[in-house]
Amino acid sequence: MKDFVYITGHKNPDSDSICSAIAYSELKNKTSNLKTIPIRLGAINRETQFILDYFKVEAPQLIETVKTQVSxxxxxxxxxxxxxxxxxxxxxxxxxxxxxxxxxxxxxxxxxxxxxxxxxxxxxxDIWDNYILSKSGTKMENIIDTLSAKPLYMNEKDPKLKGKIIIAALAPNEVKNSVDKDDMVICGNREDSQITAIENKASILIITGNHSVKENIIELAKANSCSIITTPHDTFTASRLLIQSIPVKxxxxxxxxxxxxxxxxxxxxxxxxxxxxxxxxxxxxxxxxxxxxxxxxxxISENRKKVILVDHNETSQSVHGLEDAELLEIIDHHRIADIQTGLPVYFRNEPVGSTATIVATMFFENGIRPSRKIAGLLSAAIISDTLLFKSPTSTEIDKFMLNRLKEIANINVEEFAKQMFKAGTSLEGKTPEEIFNQDFKCFTINDYKIGVSQVGTMYIESFLPIKESMLKLMDTICKEQKFNILMLMVTDILNGGSELLVSGNDKEIVEKAFNIKLTEPYVYLPDVVSRKKQIIPPITTAINA
The missing domain is CATH 3.10.580.10 (CBS-domain)
Known part of the structure; x- marks a missing residue:
């Protein structure tokens, strides 16, 4: 797919990442000469799958890398x-x-x-073996094609070549002593040599110079199961070309x-x-x-894959091999991070609650009304990323855009949100690994490696049975992947707060950031629901202090 531009969200994609990639791909295909396709960098979570199923949209293709390939x-x-x-x-x-x-x-x-x-x-x-045709499994049709020959009689009983190649340039009595059963004999128009070769049970008689062959010779050949072909080439040329009829295998x-x-x-x-x-x-x-x-x-002139990023601009969160690709655009609502480009790119970054809000704005800026499906995806992404405007990242622009989109998508926002959050926040049947990785992001802040995962739930009590297992998993990940701090936000969507689980050797940074004392590796933070606005900024301030 070297002619396509890939549009991708971040690793461990959430609903905003997936829905914005799909929607922006449709917008670019309508407003530019680019041929774009949305892709994803990880598994679809339950909430996003509910959204895709609700609006009957296929999930983007999973791509693991954009490194240049032979394709x-x-x-x-x-x-x-x-x-x-x-x-x-x-x-x-x-x-x-x-x-x-x-x-x-x-x-x-x-x-x-x-x-x-x-x-x-x-x-x-290297070929000096006159048994080469039989050894190589040469077929009769190869000989006919190579010699531009015309078949006069073809023996169909045993077409397989077995003998050696003989040029009948000697007297008939000498030919008789030279030709054995199944040999392939090249000769001119001497009837006595032709008869001798046939009577000696030659398998093929190759007549050079396009000489005619008498009927009695042909009848004798039939009686002795000897094929006869004629070629326009002289004897020297025919013998030289005959070797070239061997199969390439x-x-x-x-x-x-x-x-x-x-x-x-x-x-x-x-x-x-x-x-x-x-x-x-x-x-x-x-x-x-x-x-x-x-x-x-x-x-020398390798074609690099072309990429557009949505909902992130941080290398650690982006697709593998991004440094080998040609980055064209970034559409995001997060902090400006560390992605570097060799050439200027279109970079649109706005302090709104969802990338979907920016994408929806761009539809209307271009005078394009999104389809019902796309309007539905964008609506769902705004609801998801703003927690239906409970998140402090929410803005009046998000609310305005959702009101505009919901009419096109024909949805009741409150009822749809309840269904979506219920489908997406159930922890039943999920392993600690699945929960931790469903929305995980890695940040580098002044050489500190920080990992933050977030999971939303409408019933925070459902998380209690796996709390200890989750802490053990986080300790293991922290050691193996050398994180300074690893955190999991278990966000209570109904009440608007988060249980924060913390692992790593630099927990004092978390204590400093939130003015708390971690007597246990977890703490409840009331009114904290946004990783982007309420977790990363205070952590950054604490590290830089």
Whole structure:
């Protein structure tokens, strides 16, 4: 998908991240020449799945990285060949297309091997065995094609070639001593040599110079199951070309073939190319079907993936491989963090409660009325991120935009919010790992690594049975991933407060930030419901103090 622009929210995506990516993709496709697709960087949580199901919208595709892959390059179209075509045919195809390597595939286009110009020339130079046609499994049709021959009689009983190649240039008695059963005999228009070869049970008689063959000779050939073909070439040329009728499978490279997959990363294949230094390499897709070939010069003008970020602008929260991609835009409502770009980009950052509010504003700024589905997604995202305006991040702009969108989406905001929060906040059946990771963000503040997860619930008491297990999990994550502070906000949506669980060696920063004493690794913070506005700012102030 090298022609697309990916629009993505942050890792462990919440409803705002997913819904804003989908909506902004629709807006960009309507207002620009870009072809965009929304993607996600993690699993869909229960709340977001409820929203998508309610408005009958498919979840964005899961993408793990935007590092440049072989599929992003303008690789060469290739001409896969059958393993049974002749060496001469392969050589003709190479000359026609100006290539020196061809992939060899089976009937399903799956890669079997590669044949190169060096394979053809070196093997041709090494062939001095007059049993080469039988050893290589050459088929009669290859011989006819290579010699531009015309069949006069074809023995269908046993078409398999078994004998050696003989040129009947000697006297008939000498030919008799030279030709054995199943041999392939090249001769001119001498009838006595033709008869002798047939009577000696030759399997094929190749008549050169386009000479006619008498009917009695053909009848004798039929009686002795000897095929007869005529070629316009002289004896020297026919004998030289005959070797070129062997199938490419006999000379191709089939072991330790160096090739690449469309999913391979460019940074990985560079090293392999430097070590092997072949002219070109076959490229296959996920099903091992050949889709083209690649050479070193393709790496010079590699096409980086194009990305637009929504609902974040922090490297640790963004897609893997972002540094290798071309960042075009950022649409966000969080603090300005650490993402750097090589060129100027469109960056829209507003102090509102939801990225969806900004995206909705951009629809109306462009004179575009969002569809019912998109209006529904944007409404749900605003409700989710502002906790139906209980969050201190809420603004009058969020309220105004939700009032405008709800009419298009045809929803009762209060009833929809209750259903959405009920579907999304149930902790039943979830493991501590699932709960902790469903909305987790990592922040770097003055070399301090801070992790904050948030889970909302309408029944905070339902969290009590797994509280100790969660604290143990957080201690493990803190040690393994070297966090200075790790926090989990269990937010009471109905009453507007959060139970804050804390792990890490720098808990005094939390104490300083909220003017509390952590006698236990948890504390209830009344009226604190926003990670963005009520957790990160005081933590930042405490670290910088």
């Amino acid at each position: 992003d390059l303008n690789i060469d179209n290739t001409v896969p060949i059958s393993p049974n075509i002749s060496v001469k045919s392969a050589w003709t195809i190479m000359k026609k297309h100006g290539v020196k390597t061809l992939p060899v595939v089976d009937e399903n286009d799956s890669l079997l091997g590669v044949v190169s110009l060096s394979n053809l020339t070196s093997n041709y130079m 006999y000379v191709m490279t089939k072991n330790n073939v160096v090739g690449f997959n469309t999913e391979d990363f460019v940074e990985d294949i560079k090293e392999i190319m430097l070590e092997t230094r072949y002219r070109s390499y076959p490229v296959t897709d996920k099903e091992n079907k050949v889709v083209g070939s690649i050479s070193r010069y393709h790496l």
